Amino acid sequence: MTYLQFKLRQLLQRMWFLPAAFSLLAVLTVAIAYILARYAPDELPFVLPSNAVQTILEILASSLLTVAVFALSTVVGAFSAASSATTPRAVPLIAGDMRAQTSISVFIGAFLYSIVGIIGLSAGLYNDTGRVFLFVMTLGVLVLVVASLIRWIGHISVIGRVGHTIGVVEEATRKSLKTMSEHPLFDCGRLDGEAQGQPLSAERPGYVQLCDAKALQKLAEEHDLRISVLGRPGTYATPVRPLLTVEGTFDEDLGKALLACFVLGEQRAYDSDPRFGFIVLGEIADKAMSAGINDPGTAIIVIDTVTRLLLEWHDERKCGENDRVLVAPLVPRDVLVDFYRPLARDGAGIIEVVSRVLKSLETVAATKPTFAAAAREMAKDVVARAEAAMTAESDLGDLRVVAGWVGERD
Known part of the structure; x- marks a missing residue:
């Protein structure tokens, strides 16, 4: 974009x-x-x-x-x-x-x-x-x-209404996932390992809302540079956390032009940031389990929603036309932690929620190889928190049944 x-x-x-x-x-x-x-x-x-x-x-x-x-x-x-x-x-x-x-x-x-x-x-x-x-x-x-x-x-x-709001957030997240699948890595090369070059940081803090990869590619071609993007949309940029690194010679004016390819704002945007959608869905589910609302059914609906979205996830493997710009792919563990960890923490004592979380992670681990290791690690954390929070033997028995797959392949 x-x-x-x-x-x-x-x-x-x-x-x-x-x-x-x-x-x-x-x-x-x-x-x-x-x-x-x-x-x-x-x-x-x-x-x-x-x-x-x-x-x-x-x-x-x-x-x-x-x-x-x-x-x-x-x-x-x-x-x-x-x-x-x-x-x-x-x-x-x-x-x-x-x-x-x-x-x-x-x-x-x-x-x-x-x-x-x-x-x-x-x-x-x-x-x-x-x-x-x-x-x-x-x-x-x-x-x-x-x-x-x-x-x-x-x-x-x-x-x-709650159901309408969940649907609106789901649709926004699905659009972001579609954009990511159509333009993996923003049509740039894949950054593996540590970024090389001189770092450039934003002058003021803010969330990255847009990374104009085409503009970065144009500047890199004109000045014979290679650029590694560290600030994907959703990243919180500060003067001490670089947005990008640059290999090649550039002056202060060119550095400002490179930083101008990023749009920073006070809040995250849904457009190119699927993680934000998962975070918002996690907040909805987490709030539903609060003592004031006490609606685990809504949390279960949100878990099912996220499961559908994760099954639509496409890995960022394709390299695009912006060959002088490198972008790191999203880390699977970070995506799962964004949504599941609040539920694992605040829903640890609710067997219905824990059961649906483990079933969701089992589905993701079985159908998405990229998420398999991270889903299994997240499931272990869910089980550990649930065992520490539950006191009824019947709940613990149901937990052992639904968590039977977690110990496999260890």
């Missing part, structure tokens, strides 16, 4: 962008009706009195303002519910939900369309032909509003 694509994607996810775009479109629609009227025949089969169109526009204007405010308040309530019931890290995904944004944008855009149309009619800008065009466009807007309202009614029944 290039810097421009990353910024465009971030812009589209901003909650204000679609309403602003629809508002602009609404104003243009009214203007188009005025322009088309100038090229229409002077005499039409029928004409409309100005109050006929204005009445419809007034009804739309008075009702849509209330609908838009209600829709926005529903979304804000969904943010609060998702933050308290799951994790605040999932809120940006709900805010970027295109279905919710589209419906709200239609309501706001149609409201602005009605206001501008009323102003135009009151000012006498439309002749008989213009009123006909405006009437036809108003009917189209009315159909769009009704369709959006029906869609919104169906959407508010699920938005902000």
Whole structure:
């Protein structure tokens, strides 16, 4: 993903962008009706009195303002519910939900369309032909509003719920995994062993949100460099932890240009960071087991979700076109620790959760050779924590049964 694509994607996810775009479109629609009227025949089969169109526009204007405010308040309530019931890290995904944004944008855009149309009619800008065009466009807007309202009614029944939030995070993580499989190692070479060259660090701390490998490749070709990327998206960069190492000669300006290929932010982004998705899912499952919520069933649902995602994992082995840039693959153990360790720690005394965790790790170990050793190591840690936390002999007996595979091949 290039810097421009990353910024465009971030812009589209901003909650204000679609309403602003629809508002602009609404104003243009009214203007188009005025322009088309100038090229229409002077005499039409029928004409409309100005109050006929204005009445419809007034009804739309008075009702849509209330609908838009209600829709926005529903979304804000969904943010609060998702933050308290799951994790605040999932809120940006709900805010970027295109279905919710589209419906709200239609309501706001149609409201602005009605206001501008009323102003135009009151000012006498439309002749008989213009009123006909405006009437036809108003009917189209009315159909769009009704369709959006029906869609919104169906959407508010699920938005902000725990199940919906889990599904949204799962989809974001799946998209990140798909990006990783289509562009393994960001289309760069594979870094094995220690990185060579002079290190370069960011001037301020922050999470790496984007690594523009194409820009790094271009600079490396122009200045005969070889670059090893240490700061993949999701890495917390600091002035003492290098983002990359450079083999070759470069000056201060070129060093700044190389660092400019990385986008740092205060929070991690889902786009090219599948580990972040697993971390957020782990937080949801972990919170469900807290004393205040006490919902191990949700934790089990999340475990099943992560199992599906891990089975879709593709190893980063292919080397791409950016041959002067090297990137280290993700470490399997780190991926598993991100999700399973909080559950192993806080769910150690709940046999239902521990059992599902061990079954999940068994599935991953049996189907994904890359994760086999790490899954077995993680399972041993889960069993050790569970044996220390459980006191009922019946629970320990069930634990020994479900953990029978852990000791194999030792």
